[in-house]
Amino acid sequence: MKFVLYTSVLNQEQYDVLAVPDIVKTARTQNNIHGITGVLLFDGLNFTQYFEGSEEAVDTLLANILRDNRHKNIIIVLTGQQEKRLYNDWGMGYIDISDNQVDIDGCIAAADFSVDSFKRKISRLDVE
Numbered sequence: 001m002k003f004v005l006y007t008s009v010l011n012q013e014q015y016d017v018l019a020v021p022d023i024v025k026t027a028r029t030q031n032n033i034h035g036i037t038g039v040l041l042f043d044g045l046n047f048t049q050y051f052e053g054s055e056e057a058v059d060t061l062l063a064n065i066l067r068d069n070r071h072k073n074i075i076i077v078l079t080g081q082q083e084k085r086l087y088n089d090w091g092m093g094y095i096d097i098s099d100n101q102v103d104i105d106g107c108i109a110a111a112d113f114s115v116d117s118f119k120r121k122i123s124r125l126d127v128e
Helices: 017-034 055-067 103-110 115-122
Strands: 002-010 037-042 046-052 071-081 093-096
Touching: 002 055, 017 037, 017 046, 017 093, 037 103, 046 055, 055 071
Parallel strands: 037 093
Antiparallel strands: 002 046, 002 071, 037 046
């Protein structure tokens, strides 16, 4: 099972926050078709997304994200392989963290960062 964790910034020169529901809706539909699971966090400007699936599906999704002009300043934080899914039931969980419930920058910059620590940090939040 391959996974990717990345951050990006909403391209506010062409889009506003009203583009985010469309991103989530499209992601949920496409991820279901392609066997991708994961979670998307958005703070009003920045995205942090973790997704997992077959290597081919993950590589295709990442290529699509890199071409998507709704995102800019994309940084791949971590990619790798895991034995099993972290998000079995989330075709695409969505968490609005604009109220600063989680310090994502601090989380992914921590010396002990791992995908499991990321999941623990966000596991207490509600998923829409």
